[in-house]
Amino acid sequence: MREAINEALHIAFNSDENIFMIGEDIATYGGQLRCSYGLVERFGPERVRDTPISEMAIVGAGVGAAIAGKRPIVELSYIDFLGSCFDQVLNQAAKIRYMYGGYVNVPLVIRTQCGAGLGNAAQHSQSLEAILAHIPGIRVVIPSNAYDAKGLLLHAIRDNNPVVFIEHKALYKKKCHVPEDPYEIDYTSxxxxxxxxxxxxxxxxxxxxxxxxxxxxxxxxxxxxxxxxxxxxxxxxxxxxxxxxxxxxxxxxxxxxxxxxxxxxxxxxxxxxxxxxxxxxxxxxxxxxxxxxxxxxxxxxxxxxxxxxxxxxxxxxxxxxxxxx
Amino acid sequence: MEKQTLIEMFRIMVRIREFESEAIELAKRNETRAAVHTYIGQEAIAAGVCAHMSNQDLITSTHRGHGHCIAKGADLERMFGELLGRDGGYCKGKGGSMHIADLSTGNLGANGIVGGGIPLAVGAALSLKISKSKNYVVSFFGDGATNQGSFHESLNLASIWALPVIFICENNEYAISTNVSKSINIENISERATAYGILGKSVDGNNVVSVYDDMQMAVEHVQSGKGPVLLEMKTYRIKGHYFGDNQNYRTREEVDLWKQKDPINTCETKLQNDYGLSSEIISKIKKEETKKVLDASTRAKLMSEPEIDDLTEDLYDLSFHNIKWISLQK
CATH class of the missing domain: 3.40.50.920 (Rossmann fold)
Structure with missing residues (x-):
């Protein structure tokens, strides 16, 4: 699934200059999730930005850039770190469109990692999707395989609403056939x-x-x-x-x-x-x-x-x- | 300082004061259910800062945001419409007093969460930088917000990326009831800039000329790519935290002392003494602005309430952005 997500990111960056990405260790290191490798080499440090460990500012900057007309992708290394940036998700990203009467869009994708199974213990293994799904105003996408991950991610990037895209850490190494060309998967069961x-x-x-x-x-x-x-x-x-x-x-x-x-x-x-x-x-x-x-x-x-x-x-x-x- | 610039700022200050006075009247008469956080006493800041800004320069604002909104050029009728919860309000009655956004004037929105808008300003500035735009962002917030983590994370992030953002801290001495002396252990909030390696300066926020001049300096700084600026505007909240605040945390003498430093009176005196503006012209400006405000309020009252069916509208944009995905080069 890791390669599929990486491919979707490369396609996205290649297709629209308004797409950029910020997050911890995402540039040269390729991300703690190892999904963003090759992006900074190909698209440059202006659009692929390592950040300090400041989840609130990172997610908030994503929201702000989205309001200002860009299509940012924010990588939150672990969904557990929602605790450090929840205001920006709960009170900003989720509320802005409705609260401002439908006049302001937040086309933001927050990619993050969930799940147990790798011995990461209590603060790096949670499944917090229900908390997010409870909040009106946020799309919640949670793929189960590489093929879906690529198609759903490209769909999410075109969404004009904030999307939290949740990747299970145990699935990164799981393989299945994924076409190289771009495709999208609608929000369907x-x-x-x-x-x-x-x-x-x-x-x-x-x-x-x-x-x-x-x-x-x-x-x-x-x-x-x-x-x-x-x-x-x-x-x-x-x-x-x-x-x-x-x-x-x-x-x-x-x-x-x-x-x-x-x-x-x-x-x-x-x-x-x-x-x-x-x-x-x-x-x-x-x-x-x-x-x-x-x-x-x-x-x-x-x-x-x-x-x-x-x-x-x-x-x-x-x-x-x-x-x- | 050009005479016309000062007159225009004076006019904006009066407009804000009149708007807030009318908002208080609406609250007194129970015509608005909004918590009205008035900007009275702080008008010089919004007027002096926004005098430099075009509609392409962006702001984020606060719960005490009417002044910023007006100084950025907002439509008063739609503002009152929002305070009254009408469908013609800026947010169709969904946001209220604390949540007015107006992208057409570069106002990315007022924010009910203290410090919540600061990271948004950083993101907007990042977006401008990536676009190689010459425009910049101003983030307004109060002294209270500088004790939030969002403030510190944002200043640091803006600093390392040298983003074109001017942080305007309106130090009005109070976070609801808590005096700044009890919540911050330094003399000047602008000193906090040092920790992030950015330029910081404290300014007399009740003097519109000082605000204007230091904002000029800040604009030149961010536009030359030297990174963000923190300006602490020292001012005072003349009214309570919101309409209805019993203000048991401060003395009348303290308030009266600050009333002597009223930014509008100060500006008026300067216009008369240094620029020879007659009292007739000054009272003409005041009358015009009062009329403008009251007319807008009257017209807003004629707006309809939102349709009940509108309750569940506007949450999501159901359309998708049109991007043609390009296959990767093999």
Whole structure:
């Protein structure tokens, strides 16, 4: 996925001079995320700028440049650092258009890294997408693979609204076929696997795990799961989720973020509002426990939802029987 | 100082004073639900700073932003419309007093978060620098904002990139009720510039001529590529933090002392004594501005309230920017 993001950035810089990028260590070093390599050599230090460790000023400068007519890309090395710049996200980027009556656009992309799995512990491993999706005024894009990442990033860069583009650190090394030419992917949910028995709704690094779980469910239990990658939390493409839930009557939501207040709760609520009478059981959530991300290998592996937990939830909802009323 | 320049600044100062006085009247009569943070006593700063600026030069402003907005050339009727929460207001009634933006005059917007606009100004200045523009950005903020992290991060960032931004700190002595002596342990806020390797200067913010002259110096500095400037404008907030403030944190004597340094009276005296402007012309200017303000207020009251359906409009721009992606050279 790293190469796909890098390619999208090169295409973007090559196509529009108003696009520039600021962030910590993004120039010669190529970014802590290792996604911006080659940009400064090709497009120069005026458009690819290393910054001091000043997340508030970095994100704020992105917002200000966007208002002033540029199309900045800000790299926030870890989504955890939202804590250091949240005012600029929450009260500036998200509010400006509405607050100024629709007369001022903020065409800003904040690329950042989320997720556990690499032993980075509590302050460098979080999944904070629900906090962002809760704030009206911000697009939230969270790809699960290299192909989607390239197409969604180019789409996000053309968006006239602030977008937080969340890359899971465990996906950077994952490979898939990515065409070299430019292409875009709209803000849509993606049905990754067709199935009739149960709907698994997921995103980011949990998509692969859900697909693996679906194969195992099929071979071991004869359960045919449909797997949907939401890809974009705002704007949410709800229709495929509703359609699938209507068809299967059973829904399991899988995300890596901790369960309490996670985006799974929002998805469950919206789905039941539309298909309550078609549901054959409760909508279950597979998520991390409500604790910070631990360091030790065995604890972290226990923290991140795995295939067995997905299978467990699916079999639970498959075996659910309504008690007589 | 050209006579005409000073007269024009005097006119702007009077306009701001009249606008704020009318805003207070609207608040007294419960015609606006806005928290009215008036600029009364600080008019020389906006007038002296913005006298140098074109519509292509940009500002970021604060919760106490009416003066900046007016000095930048805003339409008074649309300003009142916003204070009254009407659909013809600058933000269609969605922003209110603290959130007026007007891109047509280079006003990137007032900000309700103390210090929130300073990084935006840095970004706007970066955008101008990348575009190789000769224009520059002014960021207005108060003494309180200089204790926010955003101020320090922004000055540093603007300094290392030598950005064309002039930081205007309006030190009006109070952050709501807290006197600057209790929140800052240095004599002059301009000293903070030293920490970031940029030019800093304290200025008599109640003297429009001083403001104008030092702003001239600052503009030449940023336009010659020498990087940002921090100007501390020493002034005083004559009215409360907002209309309705009981002001139990300061004495009447203190306020009266500052009233003797009223920037409009000072300018008026100078116009009469040094430029021979007659009292008839001065009162004519005042009458014209009062009328302009009251007419705008009257017209704004005729504007409709926003449509209820407008509640959920304007959050997102649903169109996408037109960029034709170019394949990379193999």
């Amino acid at each position: 993606d049905i990754k696997r067709k199935g009739d028995d149960v709907t698994i709704i997921t995103y980011s690094a949990m998509v692969d795990r859900s697909l693996q779980a679906a194969e195992q469910l099929n071979s071991e239990f004869g359960i045919d799961a449909e797997v949907i990658d939401v890809r974009v939390l705002e704007p949410l493409d709800l229709q495929p989720l509703i359609g699938s839930a209507q068809k299967t009557g059973r829904v399991v939501i899988v995300h890596e973020a901790c369960k309490k207040g996670g985006f799974g709760g929002e998805l469950a609520a919206q789905i039941q509002e539309h298909v309550f009478d078609r549901l054959k059981g409760p909508i279950l959530r597979v998520a991390a426990p409500d604790v910070p991300v631990p360091f030790a290998d065995n604890l972290e592996r226990q923290y991140v939802p795995d295939i067995s937990k997905i299978i467990e939830a699916v079999t639970e909802v498959m075996n659910f029987h309504r008690s007589e009323v």
